[in-house]
Amino acid sequence: MAxxxxxxxxxxxxxxLGGLAGSRAAIASDPRGACFAEIGPDxxxxxxxxxPDTPRAIQMLTQLEDRxxxxxxxxxxxxxxKANPTExxxxxxxxxxxxxxxxxxxxxxxxxxxxxxxxVAQPVGFAERWAQFWSxxxxxxxxxxxxxxxxxAPYEREAIRPHVFGRFETLLIAVETHPAMxxxxxxxxxxxxxxxxxxxxxxxxxxxxxxxILELHTLGVGGGYAQADVTSFARILTGWSITGRExxxxxxxxxxxxxxxxxxxxxxxMGKTYAEPGKERGLAVLRDLAxxxxxxxxxxxxxxxxxxxDQPPAALVAKLAESFRKSDGDLAAVARTLLMAPExxxxxxxxxxxxxxxxxxxxxxxxxxxxxxxxxxxFLNLMGQPLWNPPGxxxxxxxxxxxxxxKAIKTRMDIALQIARPVAARLDPRDFAVELYGESLSPQxxxxxxxxxxxxxxxALLLLSPEFQRR
Amino acid sequence: xxQYCQAMPLSRRGLLGAGVSFFAWTHLPKVAxxxxxxxxxxxxxxxxxxLDGLSAVAPVADPDYAAxxxxxxxxxxxxxxxxxxxxFFALHPKMPNFARAYAAKQALVVxxxxxxxxxRSHFDGQDVLETGLGGVxxxxxxxLNRVLMALPKxxxxxxxxxxxxxxxxxxxLRGEANVLGWxxxxxxxxxxxxxxxxxxxxxxxxxVLAKALAGGIKADQLAKGGAPMQQGGGNPAMMARxxxxxxxxxxxxxxxxxxxxxxDGWDTHANQGxxxxxxxxxxxxxxxxxxxxxxxxxxxxxxxVVLVVTEFGRTANIxxxxxxxxxTATVAMMIGGAVKGGRVVADWPGLKAxxxxxxxxxxxxxxxxxxxxxxxxxHLGLSQGVLADRIFPGSAGVKxxxxxxx
Numbered sequence: 001m002a003x004x005x006x007x008x009x010x011x012x013x014x015x016x017l018g019g020l021a022g023s024r025a026a027i028a029s030d031p032r033g034a035c036f037a038e039i040g041p042d043x044x045x046x047x048x049x050x051x052p053d054t055p056r057a058i059q060m061l062t063q064l065e066d067r068x069x070x071x072x073x074x075x076x077x078x079x080x081x082k083a084n085p086t087e088x089x090x091x092x093x094x095x096x097x098x099x100x101x102x103x104x105x106x107x108x109x110x111x112x113x114x115x116x117x118x119x120v121a122q123p124v125g126f127a128e129r130w131a132q133f134w135s136x137x138x139x140x141x142x143x144x145x146x147x148x149x150x151x152x153a154p155y156e157r158e159a160i161r162p163h164v165f166g167r168f169e170t171l172l173i174a175v176e177t178h179p180a181m182x183x184x185x186x187x188x189x190x191x192x193x194x195x196x197x198x199x200x201x202x203x204x205x206x207x208x209x210x211x212x213i214l215e216l217h218t219l220g221v222g223g224g225y226a227q228a229d230v231t232s233f234a235r236i237l238t239g240w241s242i243t244g245r246e247x248x249x250x251x252x253x254x255x256x257x258x259x260x261x262x263x264x265x266x267x268x269x270m271g272k273t274y275a276e277p278g279k280e281r282g283l284a285v286l287r288d289l290a291x292x293x294x295x296x297x298x299x300x301x302x303x304x305x306x307x308x309x310d311q312p313p314a315a316l317v318a319k320l321a322e323s324f325r326k327s328d329g330d331l332a333a334v335a336r337t338l339l340m341a342p343e344x345x346x347x348x349x350x351x352x353x354x355x356x357x358x359x360x361x362x363x364x365x366x367x368x369x370x371x372x373x374x375x376x377x378x379f380l381n382l383m384g385q386p387l388w389n390p391p392g393x394x395x396x397x398x399x400x401x402x403x404x405x406x407k408a409i410k411t412r413m414d415i416a417l418q419i420a421r422p423v424a425a426r427l428d429p430r431d432f433a434v435e436l437y438g439e440s441l442s443p444q445x446x447x448x449x450x451x452x453x454x455x456x457x458x459x460a461l462l463l464l465s466p467e468f469q470r471r
Numbered sequence: 472x473x474q475y476c477q478a479m480p481l482s483r484r485g486l487l488g489a490g491v492s493f494f495a496w497t498h499l500p501k502v503a504x505x506x507x508x509x510x511x512x513x514x515x516x517x518x519x520x521x522l523d524g525l526s527a528v529a530p531v532a533d534p535d536y537a538a539x540x541x542x543x544x545x546x547x548x549x550x551x552x553x554x555x556x557x558x559f560f561a562l563h564p565k566m567p568n569f570a571r572a573y574a575a576k577q578a579l580v581v582x583x584x585x586x587x588x589x590x591r592s593h594f595d596g597q598d599v600l601e602t603g604l605g606g607v608x609x610x611x612x613x614x615l616n617r618v619l620m621a622l623p624k625x626x627x628x629x630x631x632x633x634x635x636x637x638x639x640x641x642x643x644l645r646g647e648a649n650v651l652g653w654x655x656x657x658x659x660x661x662x663x664x665x666x667x668x669x670x671x672x673x674x675x676x677x678x679v680l681a682k683a684l685a686g687g688i689k690a691d692q693l694a695k696g697g698a699p700m701q702q703g704g705g706n707p708a709m710m711a712r713x714x715x716x717x718x719x720x721x722x723x724x725x726x727x728x729x730x731x732x733x734x735d736g737w738d739t740h741a742n743q744g745x746x747x748x749x750x751x752x753x754x755x756x757x758x759x760x761x762x763x764x765x766x767x768x769x770x771x772x773x774x775x776v777v778l779v780v781t782e783f784g785r786t787a788n789i790x791x792x793x794x795x796x797x798x799t800a801t802v803a804m805m806i807g808g809a810v811k812g813g814r815v816v817a818d819w820p821g822l823k824a825x826x827x828x829x830x831x832x833x834x835x836x837x838x839x840x841x842x843x844x845x846x847x848x849x850h851l852g853l854s855q856g857v858l859a860d861r862i863f864p865g866s867a868g869v870k871x872x873x874x875x876x877x
Contacts (some may be wrong), residue, residue, distance in 0.1 A: 404680065407691075413669055414661045446677065448668055452668065453735060454597065454735060461669060468671075
């Protein structure tokens with residue numbers, strides 16, 4: 001092993017998405033500069049592709065669900081003898097997929113493709129890593145209903161990517177007002193008990209979004225809030241909803257403030273009274289949370305853990321938190337602080353790549369990715385971290401204890417070979433390993449690759465090697 | 472025109488008919504139907520990982536064999552006795568189909584053979600085997616593809632290109648001529664061989680990953696009722712399925728007539744096994760593939776040659792982990808109705824220490840290119856000049872082995 005870490009390799013592995021053919025040499029003269037070059041307002045924005053925005057995606061889904069509902073209703077009526085079967089229903093049953101269902105699946109495949117193609121195309125991939133960190137921090141999950149199945153992908157493109165190098169406050173507000181998040185954390189259902197709707201329906205508060213904003217998005221557990229603050233904040237957020245067809249026939253599927261569900265009155269959150277009107281009150285709370293010192297510390301710790309080590313150097317966390325506070329939550333400034341910190345460059349490579357990072361790094365290294373985009377989604381499912389579908393609002397874990405699940409690691413091996421096979425004909429694993437890792441390639445890995453029975457095994461061994469798995 | 476061609480009986484030339492290019496079709500195939508519509512099949516099977524020829528076809532009468540192979544040597548007697556081929560060699564007991572074809576004079580073994588490659592890297596060894604070059608060289612053209620290019624354009628055999636079984640075209644078939652790809656449903660699971668190597672690497676470099684991977688493998692095996700991990704070529708039934716699929720494609724009216732099929736998993740460094748075990752399972756799969764060929768090619772069996780080759784052999788001695796390491800000479804096998812079989816073709820070098828290549832490997836006495844050339848000349852009618860210049864460049868000194876084809 002080289003005694004001094006290869007800075008270009010650290011840039012590509014720790015801060016980026018892994019090396020491309022030739023990229024280690026290309027950035028060798030200024031690895032940090034190569035990362036800096038990927039900081040900027042539009043650096044994490046996937047170029048305008050032919051992908052539907054959130055309202056359009058929700059409308060497509062609604063059309064599909066309406067028709068499916070009608071068909072079920074019709075089938076029920078026929079079964080009950082209330083209606084004559086239509087011609088189509090008399091025809092022999094052929095399992096034909098609903099064309100709109102197919103279209104939604106195509107859209108999903110296009111979203112997966114756009115995201116992976118963007119990641120593969122980055123010189124280093126720092127902006128993409130940074131965007132994926134924030135997307136996971138503010139995750140939604142497709143498993144939480146059909147609206148999320150269609151809006152989880154546009155959510156990342158609309159609420160996350162344009163803001164990851166802007167102010168944290170802007171990102172926070174974009175996220176918490178997005179239909180996907182409002183749906184995911186049940187905010188649509190929350191009704192102020194004393195609002196006109198609440199008095200009429202005898203329904204009430206749902207604290208989910210308020211709690212997760214405090215616990216997961218800003219202050220963090222132990223960030224100084226109490227149950228009373230959660231409830232109070234939940235009251236303030238009542239009325240934050242999504243336009244349904246009732247509100248707007250043409251453009252439903254966007255943010256909607258439902259005044260008739262909004263809990264009246266000033267409310268106190270963490271010692272401060274908020275008396276702004278309507279939606280503004282909730283935005284005021286978000287602005288204060290974005291500036292809270294506990295938020296700076298919580299986010300700094302999470303960034304350091306994600307990029308550097310499960311137990312990150314305290315000095316690095318302190319630098320990041322200070323940068324966050326001093327810059328008033330300028331995420332570009334925080335990113336630069338991370339990249340300037342010697343602690344971030346010198347720490348040994350202990351972090352395991354997440355399944356998604358492993359796939360992206362493999363596709364980048366091999367210069368190939370599956371044409372069937374569903375296969376990528378399947379790979380991620382099999383490795384336990386389905387795309388846009390984490391188990392809970394705390395996102396997919398990235399710590400070692402969570403990632404070394406035996407089944408997940410075994411599956412990595414199976415997938416590594418499947419990825420290696422199609423390119424084995426054109427790559428010599430021995431040259432390829434040296435190309436990617438140079439002097440940092442361990443003798444054991446080098447020997448294992450050289451002794452592999454065939455090229456596909458050799459490439460798979462490289463993809464599975466500690467050099468490739470840990471960053 | 473070469474001497475080889477001039478020496479041919481004139482009567483056969485008439486079979487070619489008018490308008491056929493004589494550029495390559497100078498040496499007439501030995502088997503030809505009266506109507507001139509002979510439609511031969513030629514399938515090459517590559518065993519990747521280096522087949523231990525001394526286990527597949529054991530020199531049981533060689534006085535040094537049993538001692539070198541203590542623990543895994545095949546024996547002439549007993550419940551799992553090797554199947555005698557002649558007085559000297561015996562076949563692995565897991566290969567009854569090959570034995571039957573051998574008895575019917577439709578299968579043949581070439582022993583102590585090797586490609587011109589003399590180092591011990593699988594990648595490079597497979598490259599040499601597939602490019603047909605005299606040594607390692609980075610070219611993206613395989614000898615089987617050049618065979619397709621050299622066959623007369625109008626002939627049936629040249630029309631539908633070659634068949635490559637697998638997700639990518641193997642090097643042996645890459646080049647200008649058309650290639651058809653087909654892959655049997657592959658298992659999503661990495662085979663045992665790769666798992667062993669990854670585990671070994673992790674044990675040296677990353678104990679945390681080693682523990683996780685070992686646990687994952689064990690859990691998977693338990694979930695499958697204790698079934699062992701699959702070998703590189705898949706289980707024997709999967710190997711036979713791939714063979715069946717390949718043969719069926721080559722039997723289609725407009726299907727390819729020349730094909731290649733690879734089986735992984737032959738790199739038996741540890742626990743190679745004797746009459747049972749890892750290698751025995753692979754040989755069982757290969758033998759079931761032979762049965763599949765015979766069944767699927769039945770209609771044209773007399774016009775069919777299947778050639779089985781591997782990149783190199785394994786050490787004559789067993790290593791410390793009951794396996795064998797990378798070696799040099801090994802066996803090639805041929806099966807098919809067009810094979811002049813029932814023979815082991817070998818200039819046996821012997822297994823005495825002094826006779827081993829570099830003191831460790833079975834010494835190569837037959838250039839594998841001579842075997843290939845013999846088949847290409849007598850089965851497909853390629854001229855010696857074409858074979859020496861275009862198919863196996865620079866191999867003029869390697870003569871085609873005569874009489875491999877009936």
